[in-house]
Amino acid sequence: MHTFEYVRATDTREVVQLLADDPAAACLAGGTTQLDMMKDGVLEPPTLIDITRLPLHGIERRGEILHVGALVTMEELAADATVAERLPMVRESLLQGASVQLRNMATIGGNLLQRTRCRYFRDPTVSACNKRTPDSGCAAVEGVARMHAVLGASERCIALHASDLAVALVALDAAVHVQGPSHSRTVPLTEFYLTAAESPQRENVLEHAELITEVEIPLPPAAARSGYLKVRDRTSYEFALTSAAVLLVVDHATIRQARVGLGGVGTKPWRAYEAEHVLTGAPATTATFLDAADATMRDAWTVPGTAFKVPLARRTLVRELQNVSGVDV
Template sequence: MRTFDYVRATDTQEAVRLLADDPAASCLAGGTTQLDLMKDGILEPPRLIDITRLPLHGIERRGESLHVGALATMEELAAEPTVAERLPVVRESLLLGASVQLRNMATIGGNLLQRTRCRYFRDPGVAECNKRSPGSGCAAVMGAARMHAVLGVSERCIALHASDLAVALVSLDALVHIQGPTQRRTVPLTEFYITAAESPERENVLDHAELITEVEIPLPPPTARSGYLKVRDRVSYEFALTSAAVLLVIDGGTIRQARVGLGGVGSKPWRAYEAEHVLTGAPVTTATFLDAAEATMRDAWTVPGTEFKVPLARRTLVRELQTVSGVTS
């Protein structure tokens, strides 16, 4: 790891100003991704701006939405009573997303901004990586690619977005509140991320001198049912091969509202609008769920090593739809 300057920001405006003054600086919060990338030699910021003391730690319910400070930890959000009562899909994604030790360190904002776990991106000895060096190629397309994406990808990049929480939040139409040097703005999380097919080197719409200050989660109707299923190689802490975040409102055997997010398959947390279209207004049956899963994965783009994710993602979604709805046949 190279040497760097360390600065502790005392308020949000100061942090934004420090970022604006130094285009090469990086922020430090929980550090669970940032420090790993620095140790690997992927990131070499000349200055780290410590934002852990900024007043962005609170979690507050305001009417029918939950406002989560960007520096609240994963463990704090998982323990929030409103999350347990109204947002089981969020709670399950948090508990399945990391060990207790990591959940007590990792922040919500940092989780949403985590970088890909692509082995080629994280190996500075691999020259062909469009995410690190635009125009250099993508070693994963011709290499071992089992843990890579099949949606939102192309021959330019097949890197996977690994966040579990973000998959749940995109399914809930969460909003990201952002502070910049001259203005604040709010971006739907479904519009926050950029696919690898669009721009491998840029993963989200956040400008360098902007900070996520808060995540706003609209609360679903009290009658909604939700859950998160994560399929992985081992039960202990591991990244998803496939995952599904599901929220359903069911009335009289008919699905009145459906929200679906997919993980382990997309270069960004994937909102499965095709599945929602099939589900909404349809009967609560396994046949409906199979149709929704088929529609979701219709445009998957695979390479040798990722083909298995297409049928696995379908089965993952069907299983979680069955679990949430209580219908197994």
């Protein structure tokens, strides 16, 4: 790892000003992604700003919205009573997203900003990576690509977004509060992430001198049921091959409301609007669920190594729709 200057900050505005003054500086919170990438030589910030002392740690329910500080850990959010009662798919995504040790370190803001696990991106000896070096090519398209994306992908980049939590939050219409040097703004997560097809080198709309301070999670109706299903190579800590976050409100066997997010398949946390359109107002049957899954995966872009993900993602979504709705397999 290269040498760097370490700065411990205690004020949010101090952090954003430090970032504004140094275009190459980076922030350190839980460090579960940042330090790995520095060790790999992918990131080499000259200045590392420790933000763990910022006052961004609380969880507070205000009416029907849960406000979560960006420095709340994954374990703290999973243990929250409101999350357990009203947001089971968020809790399940957190518990399945990392080991206990990592959940006690990793922050919510950091999880939403985690970089791709693409082996080619994380290996500086690989020259063809449009995410690291624009217009250099994509080694994954011709290489081993089993853990890569099929939605939002193109010949420019098929790097997968790895967060489980972000999949659930995108489905719930969560938003992030962002602080800049002289402004603040709120960005819906559905508009926060960029696909690799749009911009391989840029994964979200956050500017360099901006900092996520809070996540705002709308609580679903009390009648809603939700869940998160993650398919992976092993049941212990592992990244998703495919996953589905599903929320349904079913009334007299008819789906009145549907929210669906997909993971393990997108270059960003994938909101499955096509599935929601098929589901809303339709009977809660396996036939409906199959139609929703087909609509979601219709525009998948695959290479030989990722083609298996299309039928697997369909089956994952159908199974979780069955689980949440109570329809028999």
